[in-house]
Amino acid sequence: MVEISGQPLPLAPLNAQGFKALMEAGALPFDGRVEMIEGMLVEMSPSLNAHGMALANLCIALAPAQQRDLSIVIDPALFLADDLTLAPDLVLLPGGIRSEQAKGADVALAIEVSASSLAYDLNIKSKLYAASGIADYWVVDLNNERLHIHRGPSASGYTDVTAQDWTEAATPLAMPDMPLTLSAIIRL
Numbered sequence: 001m002v003e004i005s006g007q008p009l010p011l012a013p014l015n016a017q018g019f020k021a022l023m024e025a026g027a028l029p030f031d032g033r034v035e036m037i038e039g040m041l042v043e044m045s046p047s048l049n050a051h052g053m054a055l056a057n058l059c060i061a062l063a064p065a066q067q068r069d070l071s072i073v074i075d076p077a078l079f080l081a082d083d084l085t086l087a088p089d090l091v092l093l094p095g096g097i098r099s100e101q102a103k104g105a106d107v108a109l110a111i112e113v114s115a116s117s118l119a120y121d122l123n124i125k126s127k128l129y130a131a132s133g134i135a136d137y138w139v140v141d142l143n144n145e146r147l148h149i150h151r152g153p154s155a156s157g158y159t160d161v162t163a164q165d166w167t168e169a170a171t172p173l174a175m176p177d178m179p180l181t182l183s184a185i186i187r188l
Contacts, residue, residue, distance in 0.1 A: 013039025104132030
């Protein structure tokens, strides 16, 4: 419900088909920087320079994933349920799976780079990604130089959550022989 001119009115939630149609028509508000949660459009934070630089450096560091038949996709629309479309900053997907067709279990790694959305990424999005079955979810905290790793997805959230300094190596589940150290990758 929403109140307009003192009158409570029911909202009309979107579904995945309606969201896709709005995307294809270029009709989404906020320059397309929205996600759909429970059928409602939610405005995303604008990207800042540090965010873009960190994302570019992560893509370069993850480039070997392509030799393992994994695709690096930046800012994809993941249609995780009929009323849920999220846009992580970066995902690794098995080759041949397009982001708009991917389900949670298909996502080898989802990464959010957080400069202004840390609470949203650690709380709301982590629960949504976990409920969708994404096995490896990372939040790169630019302000505190921390990496939050979420694993063990369940319907109520992740069962294994750790936070570490950028100087510690972290290894994506999809690339167990490729540890990454963010302090060597991200230079702000």
